[in-house]
Amino acid sequence: MNKINTHKSDLIDELKEQSIYKIKLKALLEKIYIDSPPLAYIHSFGCQQNISDAEKIKGFLAEIGYGFTDIQDDSDLIIYNTCAVRENAEARVYGNIGELKHLKAAKENLVIGICGCMAQQQSVADKIKSTYPQVDMVFGTFVFHKLPEMLYNVLAERIRVFDLKEDNHEILEGLSTVREDKIKAYVPVMYGCNNFCTYCIVPYVRGRERSRKPDEIIKEVTQLVKDGYKEITLLGQNVNSYSYGFSGLLRSVNEISGNFRIRFVSSHPKDATKELIDTIIECEKICKHLHLPFQAGSNRILNQMNRKYTIEDYYDIIDYARGKKSDFSFSSDIIVGFPGETFEEFLQTVEVIKKVKFDNLYTFVYSKRSGTKAENLPDNIPQAEKGKWLRELILIQREVVTENFKRFLNKTVTVLVEGEGKTDSTYLTGKNDENIIVEFKGHHSLIGEFVNVKITKIKNWALFGEIINN
Numbered sequence: 001m002n003k004i005n006t007h008k009s010d011l012i013d014e015l016k017e018q019s020i021y022k023i024k025l026k027a028l029l030e031k032i033y034i035d036s037p038p039l040a041y042i043h044s045f046g047c048q049q050n051i052s053d054a055e056k057i058k059g060f061l062a063e064i065g066y067g068f069t070d071i072q073d074d075s076d077l078i079i080y081n082t083c084a085v086r087e088n089a090e091a092r093v094y095g096n097i098g099e100l101k102h103l104k105a106a107k108e109n110l111v112i113g114i115c116g117c118m119a120q121q122q123s124v125a126d127k128i129k130s131t132y133p134q135v136d137m138v139f140g141t142f143v144f145h146k147l148p149e150m151l152y153n154v155l156a157e158r159i160r161v162f163d164l165k166e167d168n169h170e171i172l173e174g175l176s177t178v179r180e181d182k183i184k185a186y187v188p189v190m191y192g193c194n195n196f197c198t199y200c201i202v203p204y205v206r207g208r209e210r211s212r213k214p215d216e217i218i219k220e221v222t223q224l225v226k227d228g229y230k231e232i233t234l235l236g237q238n239v240n241s242y243s244y245g246f247s248g249l250l251r252s253v254n255e256i257s258g259n260f261r262i263r264f265v266s267s268h269p270k271d272a273t274k275e276l277i278d279t280i281i282e283c284e285k286i287c288k289h290l291h292l293p294f295q296a297g298s299n300r301i302l303n304q305m306n307r308k309y310t311i312e313d314y315y316d317i318i319d320y321a322r323g324k325k326s327d328f329s330f331s332s333d334i335i336v337g338f339p340g341e342t343f344e345e346f347l348q349t350v351e352v353i354k355k356v357k358f359d360n361l362y363t364f365v366y367s368k369r370s371g372t373k374a375e376n377l378p379d380n381i382p383q384a385e386k387g388k389w390l391r392e393l394i395l396i397q398r399e400v401v402t403e404n405f406k407r408f409l410n411k412t413v414t415v416l417v418e419g420e421g422k423t424d425s426t427y428l429t430g431k432n433d434e435n436i437i438v439e440f441k442g443h444h445s446l447i448g449e450f451v452n453v454k455i456t457k458i459k460n461w462a463l464f465g466e467i468i469n470n
Helices: 003-032 048-064 087-099 101-106 122-131 144-156 202-206 214-226 246-254 274-282 299-304 311-324 343-356 383-408
Strands: 039-044 077-082 111-116 137-139 161-163 184-188 231-235 261-265 289-291 329-336 360-365 412-420 427-431 437-441 450-458 463-468
Touching: 003 048, 003 144, 039 048, 048 077, 048 111, 048 144, 048 184, 048 231, 077 087, 087 101, 087 111, 111 144, 122 137, 137 144, 144 161, 184 214, 214 231, 214 246, 231 246, 246 261, 246 274, 274 311, 299 311, 311 343, 329 343, 329 383, 343 383, 360 383, 383 450, 412 437, 412 463, 437 450
Parallel strands: 039 077, 077 111, 111 137, 137 161, 184 231, 231 261, 289 329, 329 360, 437 463
Antiparallel strands: 412 427, 412 450, 427 437, 450 463
């Protein structure tokens, strides 16, 4: 038997074992919680992938008999699904864990678990084990399907559980899911990353790239559309390197019957092809927007980041898309103050912003991550200087966006209504095809529907208008 088949056999045996633990745990919970079912509080930090993972964790818990609450103090199970991308995110998690000490002391059967990317790091697990005795479970990104066993061991055996096992070979399909949203759904198409950007911890905590089979994705999306979901976002650390061909997958999803739109994140510029742009433009359900992180405008810094493209390569993608569709929308990520970056190189990043005219930017001051290659690079830029650069960049982007958004004035856009607006309770909010916030007056019965909105006013963070022809 080859290695893959051996692993698959082991996985089948493991899942059978978890089914037994589900039965045992359910019976145990019914004994402990006689009057009402136990409640779980799940909080996810970080990206859409974490939100998707949390939905699967909730699926396991619902099968066992847990209900859910948004009030932490009312819960019988607390799980923090953590992010490891930036150190300040980790600091917040540690602060939150510390505050649970008194709640743990007051509730005999309260179970506290830490999972996700941060928890996948051995140094984090060791710190929690020695410093935070109130935490009962720490488990990484590969083993949340073993939650029944872990919970049973905590509640029945009264032992702490630490499981950081890595498993890169199989993707579990058909898992129960309790989704956070009833309008928009996240659908992972792949897990892990092979890029090893020098500032990024993801390949070390999510493992190497593993792609789901197309028929499984199509089956999931088809059911979501039947269930009434109006926006499907395909997820991957780098969707462009999807093993079975991402453009082909997009076209297949586009062919699914129903009134819905398609988004995806994230795309890596080194793998963004003309075929991908053609697919976006030619498929009517795919939003004409691409989130394409360029991170820095200097080729030297891009090389230090191990990004494997030049800024000229990046411009080629933009020019091809805009040549096909002049108002094709782009958003991006930028890191300010990467180790060794000069002010002149920072100005090259500013030049990219002015030239590309992004509709949205996610900007960050460089944050050192233990375990990455960039951790050891000399960094002599004072934090105050990095902050000054960031503020300058944000001001320039605001000017760019204000000018950009003028293209929508007096035009009608289609908006998926997501909820109540920020302006006041009589306003609704949603996003147009280009992923830009749109606010307008309307009745709450329109939430979850597509509406046509004529844009009458713009601000540097949103478009404003009035409903027509609805």
